[in-house]
Amino acid sequence: MPTLILVRHGRSTANTSGVLAGRTPGVALDERGAEQAAALPGRLSALTLAAAVSSPLQRCRQTLQPLLDARPDLPLHTEDRISECDYGDWSGRKLAELADEPLMKVVQQHPSAAAFPGGESMRTMQARAVDAVRDWNARVEAEHGEDATYLMCSHGDIIKSLVADALGMHLDLFQRVQADPCSVTAIRYTRLRPFLLRLGDTGDFASLAPPEQAIGADAAGDRATDAAVGGGAGAP
Structure with missing residues (x-):
């Protein structure tokens, strides 16, 4: 079965302003996000890709344009089914x-057990x-072989x-996973099991250092324990 390269969109204007964008229209990449997108072709240059599949939202389409x-x-x-979670009434609000x-x-x-008012559940x-x-x-x-x-x-x-x-993890554990803007995650699927080959690879270790004040840090609750809903802004 194929290998799937998952790319999170580049940093967006909503990420840097601490807003939960959801499916709010008109959310674009910021300057840093555009730089991340421009670097994507070089990062993936060793790979032959059979197809590119995008969420319909603008920030994803912008991320793929340089590629x-x-x-x-x-x-x-x-592919509508990989669009952002429908956060319903939470969409567009400050984290x-x-x-x-x-x-x-x-x-x-x-x-x-979480279902967003006016939106969808995380299980869905x-x-x-x-x-x-x-x-x-x-x-x-x-179409292209296994x-x-x-x-x-x-x-x-x-x-x-x-x-x-x-990974066979319960959804209740998924907040332990991090996917920064324009990170690359790779999963190779086989008939019996998937293999996680890369997780959240940006090639940038700056996000591992504890910054004095991360972008949108006050928007995610307790940074020591809480996950960034929607994915966060990554390193400054």
Whole structure:
């Protein structure tokens, strides 16, 4: 079965302003995000890609554009099932405000029970993303062979949920996974089990150093214990 390259979109204007973008239209890459996207073709230069699959949201399409410019023969497909989680009424709100919502503790500690008001549950989010990957695995293998590699550009919580599925982890543990902007995660699927080959690889170790004040740090609750809902902004 194919190898899947999961790319989180580059840093967005919502990431740097501490806003939970969700599916809010018009959220674009910021200057740093555009630089990250521009570097993507070089980072992936050793790989032959059978296809690129994108979330329909603008920040993902912008992230892939430099890669598509560098590889004009690479087919691009849009897949609604790997779009961002539908955060419903939480969409467009400051994460600092959401940290005080009772639901946030559920999102952090028991996400399989979390359902966003006016939106979807995190279980539904994971299920649709996993279904999309299974369908694309079969399609890519049928069209390009079992050794093919393809790419999906998606969002932090989507990628984390796919990693949890690949590792056989319960969704309640997925907040232990980190996927920074424009990070690359690779999963090789086989008939019997997936293998996680890379996780959140940015090639930049700056995000491992404790900054004085990370971008949007006050928006994620307790940085020592809480995961960044939506994925966070990564290193400054």
